[in-house]
Amino acid sequence: MKAGIVGLPNVGKSTLFNCLSNAKAQSANFPFCTIEPNIGVVNVPDARLEKLESLVNPEKVIPATVEIVDIAGLVKGASKGEGLGNQFLGNIRETDAILHVLRCFDNDNIVHVDGSVDPVRDKETIDMELQLKDLESVDKKLDKVKRAAKTGNKEAQKEEAVLLKLKEGLEAGQSVRAIELSPEERTEFAKPLQLITDKPVMYVCNVDEGAADSGNAYVENVRAAVANENAEVIFLAVGTEADITELETFEERQLFLEDLGLSEPGSAKLIRGAYRLLNLETYFTAGVKEVRAWTIPVGATAPQAAGVIHTDFEKGFIRAEVISYDDYVAYGSEAKVKEAGKMRVEGKDYIVKDGDVMHFRFNV
Numbered sequence: 595m596k597a598g599i600v601g602l603p604n605v606g607k608s609t610l611f612n613c614l615s616n617a618k619a620q621s622a623n624f625p626f627c628t629i630e631p632n633i634g635v636v637n638v639p640d641a642r643l644e645k646l647e648s649l650v651n652p653e654k655v656i657p658a659t660v661e662i663v664d665i666a667g668l669v670k671g672a673s674k675g676e677g678l679g680n681q682f683l684g685n686i687r688e689t690d691a692i693l694h695v696l697r698c699f700d701n702d703n704i705v706h707v708d709g710s711v712d713p714v715r716d717k718e719t720i721d722m723e724l725q726l727k728d729l730e731s732v733d734k735k736l737d738k739v740k741r742a743a744k745t746g747n748k749e750a751q752k753e754e755a756v757l758l759k760l761k762e763g764l765e766a767g768q769s770v771r772a773i774e775l776s777p778e779e780r781t782e783f784a785k786p787l788q789l790i791t792d793k794p795v796m797y798v799c800n801v802d803e804g805a806a807d808s809g810n811a812y813v814e815n816v817r818a819a820v821a822n823e824n825a826e827v828i829f830l831a832v833g834t835e836a837d838i839t840e841l842e843t844f845e846e847r848q849l850f851l852e853d854l855g856l857s858e859p860g861s862a863k864l865i866r867g868a869y870r871l872l873n874l875e876t877y878f879t880a881g882v883k884e885v886r887a888w889t890i891p892v893g894a895t896a897p898q899a900a901g902v903i904h905t906d907f908e909k910g911f912i913r914a915e916v917i918s919y920d921d922y923v924a925y926g927s928e929a930k931v932k933e934a935g936k937m938r939v940e941g942k943d944y945i946v947k948d949g950d951v952m953h954f955r956f957n958v
Contacts, residue, residue, distance in 0.1 A: 596661035597868040598689030605697040606800040606832040611664035612658040613835040615644040659886035669703040692795040698812035699802040756783040758950040799829035806831035807855035830860025877950035896944040900954040910958035919949035
């Protein structure tokens with residue numbers, strides 16, 4: 595599962611990617627600095643993992659991770675191949691969620707491709723290109739389905755009705771995620787098309803240092819513009835975050851954050867947001883060898899969670915021994931949780947909860 599960072603050229607995408615991944619992707623003050631997408635595997639900050647480490651004192655600690663992709667800047671006409679349009683749209687189609695970076699700061703030294711700062715206009719520029727590409731996909735599918743619908747095929751007629759709704763919405767400037775469809779219509783007919791504007795999105799407002807703790811008018815304009823999209827909006831000062839990552843010690847970084855009125859880097863908030871956006875959650879295994887966070891889709895069963903460790907665990911699943919994170923912390927150790935009768939034994943139908951501490955029994 596991976597989230598793609600998108601936006602116009604020069605809005606701070608590659609600088610943000612560097613902050614998140616320390617991968618040092620090239621970033622500079624000219625369009626199309628990023629051509630091939632850069633991919634970074636980013637640790638998900640989780641205070642629960644640190645707490646478990648302090649209780650168990652393991653030999654090693656392994657956090658959950660999320661994959662972030664830095665994709666080339668998009669310009670007007672991308673859906674028709676302008677700039678790096680076709681490449682950009684191909685790269686974004688391969689991601690599972692979108693982190694849309696918007697420039698929400700004034701700085702005459704940094705070129706804006708449209709000559710002025712207006713994040714809502716920038717958002718609409720990218721939305722339109724993505725919608726045009728989706729419209730192309732819907733039209734192609736509609737041509738095929740119409741032929742089958744004319745023969746009286748009931749399933750094709752249902753699909754045609756949904757495709758016409760999508761076409762009408764896209765032509766009216768709506769992203770697919772904002773078009774009203776029933777859950778069944780979305781699952782059966784929209785999802786298989788893998789439309790770009792159906793992907794979950796988070797808007798990342800890149801502000802200047804002075805707005806790092808409270809945002810600014812640009813951010814409020816973005817919030818108002820996306821109110822009907824069911825999308826998260828966060829803001830962070832990307833340039834400042836880059837300065838923080840260059841500091842050598844944890845203490846220096848904390849002092850810098852305190853001066854800005856922040857309790858943690860904005861990038862930590864963004865990574866956790868990307869994790870939620872991808873519909874992921876975490877369970878833990880805790881022992882003296884290692885304390886580890888494991889990533890699963892929300893709604894995973896105990897055998898599916900076991901399969902993330904090894905496919906044999908899922909095939910031969912017998913049961914899961916489960917401790918809630920809160921109970922683990924309250925009692926301080928696995929042994930004391932057992933003594934208090936707070937360890938549960940769960941079977942194949944158990945839906946894993948975020949934060950569960952688990953052991954699996956299996957037989958292959």
